[in-house]
Amino acid sequence: MEKYIINGGNKLYGSVEVQSAKNSVLPMLAASVLTDDKVKILKVPNITDLKNMAKILSKLGCKVVFEGENLIIDSSSADCFEIPRELAHELRSSVFLLGSVISRFHTAKIAYPGGCDIGLRPVDLHLAGLKRLGVEIEEENGYIICKCEKLIGNEIMLDCPSVGATENLMLAAAKAEGTTVIKNAAREPEIEDLQRLLNCMGAKMRGAGTGTIIIEGVKSLHGCEFLPIPDRIEAGTFLIAAAMCGGEIELKHACAENISSLLHKLRENGCKIHLNNDKIILENHRRPTSVKSVETQPYPGFPTDLQAQITALCCICHGQSIITENLFETRFKYVPELRKMGADITVIDRNAFVRGVEKFYGATVVAHDLRGGAALVCAGLAAEGRSEVLDISHIDRGYGSFEYKLRSLGGDIVRVSI
Ligand code: EPZ
Numbered sequence: 001m002e003k004y005i006i007n008g009g010n011k012l013y014g015s016v017e018v019q020s021a022k023n024s025v026l027p028m029l030a031a032s033v034l035t036d037d038k039v040k041i042l043k044v045p046n047i048t049d050l051k052n053m054a055k056i057l058s059k060l061g062c063k064v065v066f067e068g069e070n071l072i073i074d075s076s077s078a079d080c081f082e083i084p085r086e087l088a089h090e091l092r093s094s095v096f097l098l099g100s101v102i103s104r105f106h107t108a109k110i111a112y113p114g115g116c117d118i119g120l121r122p123v124d125l126h127l128a129g130l131k132r133l134g135v136e137i138e139e140e141n142g143y144i145i146c147k148c149e150k151l152i153g154n155e156i157m158l159d160c161p162s163v164g165a166t167e168n169l170m171l172a173a174a175k176a177e178g179t180t181v182i183k184n185a186a187r188e189p190e191i192e193d194l195q196r197l198l199n200c201m202g203a204k205m206r207g208a209g210t211g212t213i214i215i216e217g218v219k220s221l222h223g224c225e226f227l228p229i230p231d232r233i234e235a236g237t238f239l240i241a242a243a244m245c246g247g248e249i250e251l252k253h254a255c256a257e258n259i260s261s262l263l264h265k266l267r268e269n270g271c272k273i274h275l276n277n278d279k280i281i282l283e284n285h286r287r288p289t290s291v292k293s294v295e296t297q298p299y300p301g302f303p304t305d306l307q308a309q310i311t312a313l314c315c316i317c318h319g320q321s322i323i324t325e326n327l328f329e330t331r332f333k334y335v336p337e338l339r340k341m342g343a344d345i346t347v348i349d350r351n352a353f354v355r356g357v358e359k360f361y362g363a364t365v366v367a368h369d370l371r372g373g374a375a376l377v378c379a380g381l382a383a384e385g386r387s388e389v390l391d392i393s394h395i396d397r398g399y400g401s402f403e404y405k406l407r408s409l410g411g412d413i414v415r416v417s418i
Helices: 022-034 048-059 085-090 092-105 124-132 164-175 189-200 232-245 256-268 304-315 335-339 370-382 402-408
Strands: 002-007 014-016 036-040 063-068 072-073 107-111 136-140 143-147 154-157 179-183 204-206 212-216 224-226 247-252 272-276 281-285 294-295 320-324 345-350 351-355 365-366 386-392 412-417
Touching: 002 048, 002 224, 002 370, 014 232, 014 402, 022 036, 022 072, 022 092, 022 136, 022 164, 022 189, 022 232, 048 063, 048 072, 048 085, 048 092, 048 272, 085 092, 085 107, 085 224, 092 124, 092 143, 092 164, 092 281, 124 136, 124 164, 143 256, 164 179, 164 212, 189 204, 189 224, 224 272, 232 256, 232 281, 232 304, 232 370, 256 272, 256 281, 256 304, 294 304, 304 345, 304 351, 304 370, 335 345, 335 365, 335 370, 365 370, 370 386, 370 402, 402 412
Parallel strands: 014 247, 036 224, 154 179, 294 320, 365 386
Antiparallel strands: 002 386, 002 412, 036 072, 063 072, 107 143, 136 143, 179 212, 204 212, 247 281, 272 281, 320 351, 345 351
16 A cells, blocks of 8 residues: 655646546557557556556457557457456446457457446446447346447437447447447547547547547558547646645646636636647636636536546635536545545535635545545645645556656655555
8 A cells, every 4th residue: 555645835836748648548448459450559647547458458368568658559369358357347447348349359248347436337328339239238247248240330329428438339330330320429538539549540430529420330440659638637637736736837748628627717716827839837826716616517518537626626715616526426535535634515415515714734634536536635735734645546547657746846745655
């Protein structure tokens, strides 16, 4: 087990480079199973979700090689269609492999996927969409078993714009016979990124980023070399940390367009934000003013993956805020931990009612999930006094070199084994 020890109160100054997007890279690894050629993903983040996804691909018989910051996947020797239970539970994004594995082997077996403890995380939309493509699905002893003669293009209407279901169906439809139309598709930037990768591999897809994606199935896909988009959630996390601590930071390799909903809120908080090509500069030297409300929505609404972090910011603003979590059932597990640091926050159903306090006070807190853990780190950096954040393996799932980057900005944070 490891923990962070943080001495709060330092303002943050300096420049950090944003990692490639975790939620782009993970479905891209699944996409690499669709070809026997090598697929090279550039500048991948140093995160455990990626390492676990690489382990799953190796179990399928793929050769996965980390070459510096780049990752090369060679699926030519892939010969297994079963995703082991222990790895599927470790990683929600293992479910993305369903579409790719069925496309390659016309069969797939996966244990119900796990992931952060932020909600039920059903996969009914994934399975309903695969059935529309001709897949027969059985569920037995906690496993999903899929079979099909061949994948046949069809029209699919998603009940809700699920990111994972959209990506899974893009992967399954890439080499299906005929045309597939996905309606009410998710519009996240990572969906567009996946479409760019697949088209770079020879697929014929268009419409990602809108609500309707049209896929003309092709016979085969080939390898390619690809640089994913910047991680908008990592970028947003650093900007919120700077807004809370005060100072002036610059993010390199960032995409302001992909976090425009957050930038709008941070300006409302009184932060000065300058944009310059792929750089975002945030400056703040006073106690932020509260935003009246934040409602998480599918993209381009406010991202649920920044909900915990902006709630931590609201806790030390001047004024009151209401944060509403519309996507996941239990994404407020970090709230009792913020209370230990002095937050005045009440959760009723999907709403967190926050009364801004002057400051956080250092305390020992526990990370329960990836983004809630990141929010506790932001709170510790802004707090008066010493904090410890326990169980930081959750944070390692999505933030590469997190403490190094924060230290380079002047944060007093160290990782300690316990
Ligand atoms: C992706 O998860 C992201 N993960 C999540 O990021 C992100 O929070 C989420 O999209 C929403 O943006 C990856 O990309 C690896 P969904 P996913 O399917 O695909 C319901 C992080 O912190 N739903 O869009 O699992 C579901 O219950 C992680 O980086 C169904 O009902 O999210 C939820 O309420 C956390 N049935 C809503 O849709 C289904 O079959 C959104 O889920 C699928 C989803």
